[in-house]
Amino acid sequence: xxxxxxxxxxxxxxxxxxxxxxxxxxxxxxxxxxxxxxxxxxxxxxxxxxxxxxxxxxxxxxxxxxxxxxxxxxxxxxxxxxxxxxxxxxxxxxxxxxxxxxxxxxxxxxxxxxxxxxxxxxxxxxxxxxxxxxxxxxxxxxxxxxxxxxxxxx
Amino acid sequence: xxxxxxxxxxxxxxxxxxxxxxxxxxxxxxxxxxxxxxxxxxxxxxxxxxxxxxxxxxxxxxxxxxxxxxxxxxxxxxxxxxxxxxxxxxxxxxxxxxxxxxxxxxxxxxxxxxxxxxxxxxxxxxxxxxxxxxxxxxxxxxxxxxxxxxxxxx
DNA sequence: TTATACAGGACTAAAATGGTACTCAATTGA
DNA sequence: TCAATTGAGTACCATTTTAGTCCTGTATAA
Numbered sequence: 001x002x003x004x005x006x007x008x009x010x011x012x013x014x015x016x017x018x019x020x021x022x023x024x025x026x027x028x029x030x031x032x033x034x035x036x037x038x039x040x041x042x043x044x045x046x047x048x049x050x051x052x053x054x055x056x057x058x059x060x061x062x063x064x065x066x067x068x069x070x071x072x073x074x075x076x077x078x079x080x081x082x083x084x085x086x087x088x089x090x091x092x093x094x095x096x097x098x099x100x101x102x103x104x105x106x107x108x109x110x111x112x113x114x115x116x117x118x119x120x121x122x123x124x125x126x127x128x129x130x131x132x133x134x135x136x137x138x139x140x141x142x143x144x145x146x147x148x149x150x151x152x153x154x
Numbered sequence: 155x156x157x158x159x160x161x162x163x164x165x166x167x168x169x170x171x172x173x174x175x176x177x178x179x180x181x182x183x184x185x186x187x188x189x190x191x192x193x194x195x196x197x198x199x200x201x202x203x204x205x206x207x208x209x210x211x212x213x214x215x216x217x218x219x220x221x222x223x224x225x226x227x228x229x230x231x232x233x234x235x236x237x238x239x240x241x242x243x244x245x246x247x248x249x250x251x252x253x254x255x256x257x258x259x260x261x262x263x264x265x266x267x268x269x270x271x272x273x274x275x276x277x278x279x280x281x282x283x284x285x286x287x288x289x290x291x292x293x294x295x296x297x298x299x300x301x302x303x304x305x306x307x308x
Numbered sequence: 309t310t311a312t313a314c315a316g317g318a319c320t321a322a323a324a325t326g327g328t329a330c331t332c333a334a335t336t337g338a
Numbered sequence: 339t340c341a342a343t344t345g346a347g348t349a350c351c352a353t354t355t356t357a358g359t360c361c362t363g364t365a366t367a368a
Contacts, residue, residue: 002156002158002234002238002241002242002243002272003242003243003244003245004156004243004244005355005356005357006245006356006357007356007357009244009245012261012265013255013258013259013260013261016260016261017260020260027312027313027314028313028314029313034258035255035258035259036255036258037255038357038358038359040358040359040360041357041358041359043314043315044357044358044359046314047314047315047316050314050315051315057313057314057315058313058314058365058366059312059313059314059315059364059365059366059367060311060312060313060314060364060365060366060367060368061310061311061312061313061366061367061368062312062313062366062367062368063312063313063314063365063366063367064313064314065314076268080156084156087156088156088157089156089157089158090157090158090163091157091160091163101167101189101190101191104167104188104189104190105167105189106167106170106171106174106285106287107166107167107170107284107285109287110279110283110284110286111163111166111284114230114275114276114279117275118156118272118275121268121271121272121275122268125264125268129264130261130264130265131260131261132264133260133263136264136267136268159324159325159326160325160326161325161326181343181344181345182344182345183344192326192327192328194327194328194329195326195327195328197345197346198326198327200345201345201346201347204345204346211344211345211346212334212335212344212345213333213334213335213336213343213344213345213346214334214335214336214342214343214344214345215335215336215337215342215343215344216335216336216337216343216344217334217335217336217343217344217345218344218345219345
């Protein structure tokens with residue numbers, strides 16, 4: 001299904017919630033209440049997002065989380081990477097050389113190109129888009145063979 | 155990481171192997187040998203691909219698997235769907251109405267649009283592309299807001 | 309100094325995934 | 339018609355990943 005993990009899904013929802021009131025500081029408990037999810041889980045998600053540099057945290061009374069930068073400068077790829085690690089479709093498209101089947105595989109190169117295209121797509125979607133109630137406008141897909149990714153990337 | 159499962163990865167490799175010699179019938183054991191993977195696992199993968207209608211199987215002596223249609227008419231999305239089910243990024247983008255958090259979620263619509271764009275991308279990559287040793291040419295990504303997906307799909 | 313709120317880590321339960329084994333069914337051809 | 343070949347189906351187990359909880363520590367504001 002190529003699905004996001006549930007935590008990643010939560011992360012997106014929570015980030016959107018924060019983005020909609022980006023001036024204020026948000027306590028984990030308040031956010032959990034707002035999005036109707038278990039407190040400890042939301043808390044865990046927030047910690048991961050903060051460690052990835054997408055949120056900044058403030059301890060103590062009146063503390064909480066705020067966006068580390070404007071919502072328009074945080075991408076879907078950032079959020080996914082914060083929870084699941086770098087966006088990559090196959091093992092070998094993240095860690096080079098770990099796969100001892102390269103010889104018999106024969107599709108590695110092409111999967112990596114597809115993977116790159118997906119990452120590009122996810123990088124073109126910002127938190128501002130996600131949080132917006134208006135429909136996102138996504139890049140148009142021109143017919144195949146308009147451009148060679150190999151030329152563009154390598 | 156938004157990764158494919160290992161079985162899906164195997165499926166792609168095996169399909170590419172078959173596509174490169176699409177005239178012949180391929181026994182599961184031969185394919186396993188060719189791609190250097192455990193027989194039972196390859197066999198399982200082949201069965202799933204056959205059940206999804208991507209391969210046709212022939213029992214008995216001299217039997218084996220063949221492509222159900224030309225490699226240019228089998229897409230990456232087909233292969234992924236055969237093993238993992240329909241391509242969808244979130245729970246709610248496949249089964250409508252199952253999520254009781256719609257009210258507090260606020261990002262469902264937009265995730266679905268992203269999901270659709272990813273599916274479109276995967277549908278634009280065919281088995282013929284994957285099996286080819288030459289680099290795939292992927293659709294060019296024009297700058298955002300060129301076209302509204304909502305207008306295109308809904 | 310006390311209440312608030314995040315940080316970090318350990319731990320457990322549940323689910324998905326991957327892999328194996330075994331038996332059955334179909335086809336070919338001797 | 340029988341034996342060899344090869345896929346089909348199913349049940350099972352091991353491992354890993356994921357999700358969720360809890361506890362203790364630490365920083366901050368009032």
